[in-house]
Amino acid sequence: MSESEKPSQIGKNRSDESQPLILPGIHRYQFFTNLKDRGWTLNLDRVALFGIVSALLATTVKPLLRGNPATIYCYECRACYATQDRCPVGISLQAELVVAGRALDYDRFIRNGGLKCVRCGNCQSFCVQYLPLPRMFEIMQQETRQAILAGIVPQESLIQGLQQGLIGKEFIDDVVKAIS
Ligand code: SF4
Numbered sequence: 001m002s003e004s005e006k007p008s009q010i011g012k013n014r015s016d017e018s019q020p021l022i023l024p025g026i027h028r029y030q031f032f033t034n035l036k037d038r039g040w041t042l043n044l045d046r047v048a049l050f051g052i053v054s055a056l057l058a059t060t061v062k063p064l065l066r067g068n069p070a071t072i073y074c075y076e077c078r079a080c081y082a083t084q085d086r087c088p089v090g091i092s093l094q095a096e097l098v099v100a101g102r103a104l105d106y107d108r109f110i111r112n113g114g115l116k117c118v119r120c121g122n123c124q125s126f127c128v129q130y131l132p133l134p135r136m137f138e139i140m141q142q143e144t145r146q147a148i149l150a151g152i153v154p155q156e157s158l159i160q161g162l163q164q165g166l167i168g169k170e171f172i173d174d175v176v177k178a179i180s
């Protein structure tokens with residue numbers, strides 16, 4: 001191990017003279033990019049970056065694999081809330097349904113009335129991205145139905161959904177079967 005690589009020297013070299021000089025100040029930059037000069041604690045920024053990139057990939061890859069990629073494009077701007085009483089079943093937070101579809105969050109989807117959406121498309125014209133909201137909601141409805149039948153959705157969510165009239169007639173039988 002050379003003198004510059006000893007643990008006691010880690011983080012003390014402010015430049016790497018062995019690197020070619022391409023730009024003024026490049027040695028300082030190379031210090032930050034040269035792993036051999038940095039102890040693992042000095043690489044926390046890289047660990048954090050890795051975590052952020054992994055979370056980002058999980059957020060985007062999951063909807064892609066599940067066939068609901070349009071959910072990735074939602075800005076969460078909430079412009080679709082302008083649908084208001086044009087939604088025939090009184091859903092007021094369409095963006096919540098989109099986010100629930102992206103994250104595969106069944107409880108959030110049910111709580112916000114996802115299972116009573118009749119996919120009329122009235123909210124689509126309010127979306128700044130003109131996302132295919134009815135199709136996105138339909139995909140999540142089918143995924144939620146499968147999860148209900150598989151017993152994955154918590155019973156409390158289903159009971160609360162029934163009590164609050166949040167379950168559309170297409171799904172009533174499956175929900176009743178799941179809680180009985
Ligand atoms: S598509 Fe669903 S959420 Fe949108 S207006 Fe129609 S019923 Fe409401």
Ligand code: SF4
Nearest residue numbers: 074075077078080127
């Ligand atoms: S208007 Fe469109 S992009 Fe904005 S929150 Fe609603 S669905 Fe997402």
